[in-house]
Amino acid sequence: MPGPAPTQKLDYLLTRLISIYGRQGRYSSKPPLDQLMATILSQRTTYADERKAYTKLLDTYGDWQGVAAAPVSGIEECILSSRWPEVKAPRIKQILNSLIERYGEPTLDFLSDMETKAAQDYLMELPGVGFKSATFVLLFSLRKPVVPVDTHVHRVSIRYGLLPPGMTQAKAHTALLEILPNDADELLNFHKLLFKHGQRICTWSSPRCENCVVAERCDFARERGK
Ligand code: SF4
Incomplete structure (x- = not known):
């Protein structure tokens, strides 16, 4: 059976992450x-x-x-x-x-x-x-509509299944912009939520899938549980 459409999958991820970290909206105060x-x-x-x-x-x-x-x-x-x-x-x-x-x-x-x-x-x-x-x-x-893809955003996006396995960070930026709204506030929210989740739960060496709020729809967790 095919998995949920990318936008449904994205909506689920954001809703669940907001439920634990809150909506993210803090820009830098630096010039x-x-x-x-x-x-x-x-x-x-x-x-x-x-x-x-x-x-x-x-x-x-x-x-x-x-x-x-x-x-x-x-x-x-x-x-x-x-x-x-x-x-x-x-x-x-x-x-x-x-x-x-x-x-x-x-x-x-x-x-x-x-x-x-x-x-x-x-x-x-x-x-x-x-x-x-x-x-x-x-x-x-500058509040321009781009999405920084650091190691946490990259890892969580791939494991969860927003991006295909093996996609590089450079290509991930374009791929994510295709599924995310062209809006700086939304992109900031997305970046910060995935960054926090990657730092705290979906860590590089030992993802804590058993404590993860998106495990139910995560590709990596599903593969792991097979
Ligand atoms: S279920 Fe596991 S692999 Fe998937 S996002 Fe959560 S911690 Fe990461």
């Missing part, structure tokens, strides 16, 4: 440049260590203009708690200086007036900014 810097520092880094690096950087140099003028070695020293500081420090300086050269100050505020695709392309031209990092800035700070 887009701050969000981008935090995103770079968070790559392969825990939230606590990212915060430590971000705070030390701004405490040491005052603002992004100050960071742009700082030596790479000084930036690297401040962000040692973040993974790969030797790679991130020159990138941070390069991004800030390229913005100052073009706009006279380090800012990405102008992205809010751009179409989503144009803003995404702009971000991805900056050194070291890939598709995933761009989507974090676009959704969390």
